[in-house]
C-alpha cells in the first residue's frame with residue numbers, strides 16, 4: 017500500500033449500519049455504502065520502511081489486515097446515524113446559528129458574572145441569579161431546551177420572510193427532521209428511559225437522581241423533570257408569556273404591579289413583628305431546609321435576551337429571559353420612572369415546551385418549568401441530586417463512608433462543610449459588612465444544595481446533618497467492621513433519609529397544615545402506590561410552600577450555653593446574614609445559632625404584619641444597590657409560571673370561591689384586608705395565589721390557611737405514597753430498625769453533633785412548662801445495633817423487595 021497525502025478522518029457517526037462494504041486490494045481503499053444516501057471511502061496509510069523492504073512488506077500486510085478488520089467493524093457494527101445528515105441546509109443553518117447564539121450568551125453571562133464577583137460589584141439581582149443558576153446536568157438540560165427553542169425561533173423568522181403568510185416553523189419540517197433536531201439539541205436524551213434492571217442496588221438504595229424509584233416510569237420524581245401541573249397554566253398568549261405581560265385585562269381587570277401589592281399588603285416594620293406563641297424559629301428554618309430537599313427552579317443562565325441582545329439589567333424592556341419588576345409611582349424605597357425597575361429573570365423552560373412545542377404542531381404545549389431536585393424526601397440537600405456531585409461530596413480518602421468536610425477550619429473541634437472552589441466567591445462579604453479592609457474572607461460552603469449559604473441559619477442545619485451522617489457512619493463501622501465504604505455511606509444515607517421523613521411527617525407537617533388536613537390526607541401510611549406521581553407541583557414550589565417567607569424573624573438570635581444573648585457574638589440582623597459563612601468560621605460556630613433557633617419563637621404571620629423588611633426591602637442587599645423584594649419576586653414568579661389565580665385554586669381544593677368584597681371578607685375574616693385586596697385586583701379571581709394563600713387566616717392548629725393546607729398536604733401525600741423507598745414501605749427497613757428509627761428526635765441530633773448540652777425536648781415548640789430544657793443524655797437515641805449484620809444478610813425479617821419489584825414490573 018502506498019503512502020498517501022489524502023488522509024481522511026473517520027468519524028464513527030459518519031458510518032451507518034448497512035452491511036454493505038467493499039475493499040479494493042489494489043488501491044487499499046475501503047468503501048462503505050448506503051445505497052442512495054451515502055458512500056464513504058477509506059484509505060489505510062502505511063509507513064514503508066525503505067531500509068528493509070521485506071520487513072516493510074510484512075508490516076504492510078499486518079496493517080492491511082488490521083485495517084480490514086477495523087473498517088469491517090465500522091461498516092457492520094450498528095452505529096448512530098449523525099442526526100445532522102437529515103437536516104435540510106436551512107434547518108442546519110438555523111441550528112448552528114441558534115447554538116452559537118445560546119453558547120455566546122451563556123459564555124457572556126458567565127464571564128460577566130465572574131467579573132462582577134471578582135470586582136466585588138455583585139448586585140442583589142446578580143446574587144439571586146447566581147444562586148438560581150443551573151449547574152451540572154441541569155445546565156445541559158436547560159441548554160438543550162434553549163438550542164431547540166432558538167433553532168425554531170430562527171427558522172420561523174427566516175421562513176416568515178419567504179412565506180408571506182404566518183407559518184409554524186415545523187410546517188416546513190419533515191418528521192425525520194424534527195426527530196433529528198430533537199436528537200442533536202440533546203432534548204431526546206432528556207426523556208430517554210434508563211434501564212432500571214441494570215441500575216446497581218436499585219431495590220436497596222436510592223439513586224442520587226431519583227431515577228428508577230418508580231420502576232415502570234423511571235423518571236417519575238427524578239431531577240430535571242418538569243414540575244407537574246394540577247391546573248393548566250394560564251399564560252398571556254396561552255403558551256408561554258407571563259400573565260399580565262401584554263397589559264391586557266384578565267376577568268376585566270388589569271393585574272396590579274407586584275411591587276404595589278407588596279407595598280400595600282405585605283409591609284411591616286421589625287417593631288411590628290408578632291412572635292409565635294407555640295412554635296420556634298426552627299420550624300420556619302426546617303421548612304426552608306425541607307424545601308431545599310424538594311424544589312429548585314433554575315433560572316435561565318443568560319443575562320441578555322437571545323432575540324435582541326438586550327441586557328436584562330441595563331433595560332426595563334420585557335424580552336426573554338428578562339422579566340423586570342416595575343416600580344410603582346410613589347414607591348417609598350425604590351426610584352420610580354420609565355427606566356426604573358428591579359431586574360429579574362425567567363425560570364428556564366423544559367425541552368419542547370412553550371413555543372418550541374407549539375412549533376411541533378398538534379396541541380400547543382404550554383411552557384413548563386424544571387425541578388432540578390428529586391421530588392423525594394431523600395436529603396438531596398445533604399448528599400447532592402446528581403451522581404457526580406454526590407460523589408464529589410463524599411470523602412474518598414478513607415474507607416469510612418464519610419462525607420467530605422472542611423480541611424481548613426473546624427468549629428470547636430467539630431466538622432464544618434467543605435468550601436467551594438474559589439472561582440466565584442459570592443461569600444466574600446466580610447470586609448464590606450464589617451468595614452474592615454483587613455478582614456480575612458472565606459469561600460462559600462458547599463453542600464448537596466447550592467443555596468446552602470443563603471443564610472447562616474440554613475448553613476447551621478446543613479452542618480448539623482453533615483455531622484450526623486459522619487457520626488452514624490462511624491458508629492456503623494464499629495458495629496459492622498466488615499462493611500466497606502460504599503455500604504457505610506449508603507446505609508448511613510438511608511438512615512438519615514428515614515430521619516427526614518419522620519421529622520417532616522411526625523413533627524413538622526402537623527404544625528403547618530393542622531390536625532384536620534393531617535388526618536384526612538396524611539394519616540395512616542397506606543403503602544406504596546406506583547400509580548401515584550410524586551412530582552412536585554408548580555403551585556407548591558411557586559406559591560404554597562413559600563408560605564413561610566412570612567414566618568421569618570428579622571434577626572437570627574445567637575445564644576450562649578445558658579441560653580442568654582451571646583456576649584461575644586450577639587444576634588445578627590437577617591439582612592447581614594446572607595452569604596456570610598465567615599460568621600460560622602470566625603464567630604463562634606453553629607452552636608449559638610442553633611440555640612437561638614430552638615428557643616426563640618418564629619415570627620407569626622398576621623394579616624397586618626406579613627413580611628419583614630429584611631426580605632421585602634433588603635433582600636441580598638450587599639452594598640448600596642437596589643435590594644430585592646421577596647414578596648414581589650414570589651408574585652412575579654407565579655405570574656411568570658402562569659399559575660392560575662386564587663379562586664381557581666380554591667375551587668381545585670373544594671373550597672368556596674368568593675365573588676365580591678363581602679364574600680372575600682368572610683373568607684379572610686377581615687373586611688379591611690378584603691377591601692385592600694379588591695382595590696388592587698378588582699376581583700378575587702385575579703389575586704396572585706401566593707398572596708391569597710398567605711392572607712387567609714390559619715386553619716385550626718396550623719400555620720397556613722385552608723388553601724395552602726390543602727395544597728401542601730396533597731403534595732406531601734404524593735411524595736409519600738409515590739416513593740417506593742419510603743421508610744415505612746415493607747422491605748425498606750426491618751421492624752426492629754423501624755422501631756429504632758421511631759426514637760429519633762431533632763433535639764437528640766443536635767445534642768449528638770454540637771457542644772450543646774441542654775435542649776428543649778421538642779425543638780419545634782417554644783419553651784414552656786411542658787417543653788423544658790433538658791439534659792441531652794435524658795433524650796432517647798436511635799439504637800444503631802439494629803443494623804448489626806448477622807451472618808450474611810442485613811436483616812432476615814425483610815421481605816424480598818426484589819420479588820415485590822418484579823411483581824410491579826410484571827403487573
Ligand code: HEM
Nearest residue numbers: 300303304307311312313471557561562564565568649653
Ligand atoms: C431567610 C430565609 C429565606 C430566604 C432569604 C429565602 C429566599 C428565597 C428566594 C430569594 C427565593 C427565590 C425567589 C424567586 O426568584 O422566585 C426563594 C424561593 C423559595 N423559598 Fe425561600 N427563603 C427563605 C426561607 C424560606 C422558607 C422558611 C421556606 C418554606 C418553608 C421557603 C420556601 C421557598 C420555596 C418553596 C421557594 C421556591 C424554590 C424553588 O423551587 O426554586 N423559603 N426563597
